[in-house]
Amino acid sequence: MTMTPAIKIEQVTKDFGALKALKGIDLSIEQGEFFALLGPNGAGKSTLINLLAGLLRPSSGKLAVMGYDVVSQYAQARQLLGVVPQELVFDPFFNVREMLRFQAGYFGRGPENDAWVDEVIESLGLTDKAHVNMRRLSGGMKRRALIAQALAHKPPVIVLDEPTAGVDVELRQTMWAFIQRLNREGHTIILTTHYLEEAEVLCSRVAMMKSGQIVALDTTANLLKQIPGKQLRVTMAPGSVLPAGIAALVRHRDGDVYTFTLNDVAQVADVLAELRQSQLTFTDMQLLEADLEDVFVDMVGRA
Amino acid sequence: MSSLISARMRGPWTLFKKELLRFWRVSFQTVAAPVMTALLYLLIFSHVLDKHVQVYDGVGYTAFLIPGLIMMSVLQNAFANSSSSLIQSKVMGSIIFVMLTPLSYLEFFLAFLAASIIRGLVVGLCIYLVAIIFIDLPIAHPGFILAFAFLGSALLGAFGIIAGIWADKFDQMAAFQNFIIMPLSFLSGVFYSIHSLPPVWQTVSHFNPFFYMIDGFRYGFFGQGDISPAVSLLVVGVSFLLLSWLALRMLKSGYKLRG
Numbered sequence: 001m002t003m004t005p006a007i008k009i010e011q012v013t014k015d016f017g018a019l020k021a022l023k024g025i026d027l028s029i030e031q032g033e034f035f036a037l038l039g040p041n042g043a044g045k046s047t048l049i050n051l052l053a054g055l056l057r058p059s060s061g062k063l064a065v066m067g068y069d070v071v072s073q074y075a076q077a078r079q080l081l082g083v084v085p086q087e088l089v090f091d092p093f094f095n096v097r098e099m100l101r102f103q104a105g106y107f108g109r110g111p112e113n114d115a116w117v118d119e120v121i122e123s124l125g126l127t128d129k130a131h132v133n134m135r136r137l138s139g140g141m142k143r144r145a146l147i148a149q150a151l152a153h154k155p156p157v158i159v160l161d162e163p164t165a166g167v168d169v170e171l172r173q174t175m176w177a178f179i180q181r182l183n184r185e186g187h188t189i190i191l192t193t194h195y196l197e198e199a200e201v202l203c204s205r206v207a208m209m210k211s212g213q214i215v216a217l218d219t220t221a222n223l224l225k226q227i228p229g230k231q232l233r234v235t236m237a238p239g240s241v242l243p244a245g246i247a248a249l250v251r252h253r254d255g256d257v258y259t260f261t262l263n264d265v266a267q268v269a270d271v272l273a274e275l276r277q278s279q280l281t282f283t284d285m286q287l288l289e290a291d292l293e294d295v296f297v298d299m300v301g302r303a
Numbered sequence: 304m305s306s307l308i309s310a311r312m313r314g315p316w317t318l319f320k321k322e323l324l325r326f327w328r329v330s331f332q333t334v335a336a337p338v339m340t341a342l343l344y345l346l347i348f349s350h351v352l353d354k355h356v357q358v359y360d361g362v363g364y365t366a367f368l369i370p371g372l373i374m375m376s377v378l379q380n381a382f383a384n385s386s387s388s389l390i391q392s393k394v395m396g397s398i399i400f401v402m403l404t405p406l407s408y409l410e411f412f413l414a415f416l417a418a419s420i421i422r423g424l425v426v427g428l429c430i431y432l433v434a435i436i437f438i439d440l441p442i443a444h445p446g447f448i449l450a451f452a453f454l455g456s457a458l459l460g461a462f463g464i465i466a467g468i469w470a471d472k473f474d475q476m477a478a479f480q481n482f483i484i485m486p487l488s489f490l491s492g493v494f495y496s497i498h499s500l501p502p503v504w505q506t507v508s509h510f511n512p513f514f515y516m517i518d519g520f521r522y523g524f525f526g527q528g529d530i531s532p533a534v535s536l537l538v539v540g541v542s543f544l545l546l547s548w549l550a551l552r553m554l555k556s557g558y559k560l561r562g
Contacts (some may be wrong), residue, residue, distance in 0.1 A: 053402075054403070076405070107405060
């Protein structure tokens with residue numbers, strides 16, 4: 001028997017006047033996946049999340065959470081979804097524990113849910129802030145409280161929209177440890193982030209978006225395979241002009257830093273020989289494996 | 304208490320409870336301040352006019368003034384509760400916490416409306432309790448007093464929801480309050496009987512729904528009024544239904560809340 005997808009998006013478009021923010025998105029995310037939605041600013045990631053959450057309505061197409069349509073069966077769909085919004089918003093009248101209990105209460109959870117609320121508070125390192133008013137929390141603590149609010153009703157599908165934007169290493173580690181635990185326990189996690197190394201480490205599958213379309217959708221491993229061989233990153237002396245023999249191997253250039261794609265390690269000697277022959281000097285050199293950032297630059301740049 | 308609430312009702316109940324706590328946490332501003340303002344009006348107007356003005360037979364001006372001031376405060380505070388909560392949470396972005404939940408538009412409306420009614424009634428009751436320490440105030444028809452207090456605060460609570468959804472910034476909300484609510488309440492007969500006005504202004508007053516709420520409420524105390532309380536009740540009831548219908552339409556369509 002086929003399991004209902006955690007998220008099913010079919011031919012979804014969203015227009016804001018003349019602006020076509022989403023141009024026919026099709027996407028299915030299975031239950032239990034740790035899924036990354038990547039893309040530059042304005043790609044349509046947040047629009048897609050807002051459509052799932054019911055904060056926006058699609059111009060056409062259908063979106064479902066665990067089989068429930070987000071428009072016609074919104075109550076069931078929202079019951080199964082927890083969304084961490086990108087903006088650092090909070091209610092200034094209440095403390096952390098009160099806010100979490102209210103949030104769970106909106107979803108019909110009562111005192112029987114308090115043990116879970118306490119667990120979320122502890123797991124996100126909010127125990128000593130539980131009775132502190134939201135407006136007195138630091139930015140990092142507000143972010144933790146925001147994540148806790150999305151989890152307060154223990155939803156099976158959790159969407160995190162840039163959850164680590166502007167937060168310190170400690171919070172990231174605490175948060176990811178907790179989110180990974182929830183994923184192991186069967187929760188589906190959908191993540192948008194600008195920290196591609198996070199997506200590479202955490203997510204089993206990735207969709208890359210650009211200009212309202214999905215330009216790549218595959219497992220993280222398969223996407224990494226799209227850039228074969230090794231990457232050689234060389235920082236040249238200012239004003240250097242590469243000889244034609246190796247210029248063709250340049251995959252990416254950032255000022256005087258050139259990244260070459262090599263078929264194997266032996267090609268490093270060829271590059272160095274050409275540089276020596278042209279009497280060019282370099283100040284630094286690194287041999288790297290391709291990472292998700294390379295794939296992202298390649299995919300988004302090409303599309 | 305919450306363990307007695309069914310899971311189905313717990314969502315709207317929680318929102319109602321949160322809205323109650325929201326105004327209670329700042330009760331100096333939301334309850335004590337309007338009570339103080341009403342008592343200052345009472346002190347000044349009764350001191351200046353009590354010996355000179357008599358509106359109804361056998362009723363002193365100060366006694367005449369109290370029901371009007373109570374009702375005006377009930378109405379203004381019921382409006383302020385839903386409108387300020389909505390505009391604040393919209394401007395601060397925290398409205399998203401409610402928008403992400405399975406609460407229906409009707410549950411959202413009822414929770415905000417009920418909290419507005421409670422705030423209006425609490426402020427009104429406080430003014431009444433302080434006022435009767437100083438003035439002997441009869442109660443002719445308690446049923447009318449309760450009906451107009453409840454319906455009036457519900458009407459303004461619904462109006463506050465409409466204003467809170469419509470306004471995008473505090474400036475627009477202030478305009479609503481200063482250019483609609485204040486003139487309608489001051490020109491409704493709080494401080495006078497409309498029979499003391501020139502005929503043209505008497506006619507204009509009949510188009511002001513606040514006039515019916517004030518007059519009907521006052522009738523409950525003195526058994527006298529400018530117009531039949533049944534007519535007032537009908538006007539207030541129909542106005543409440545119309546504004547509720549409009550607020551519900553706005554919420555159902557997601558106007559300014561869901562893009």
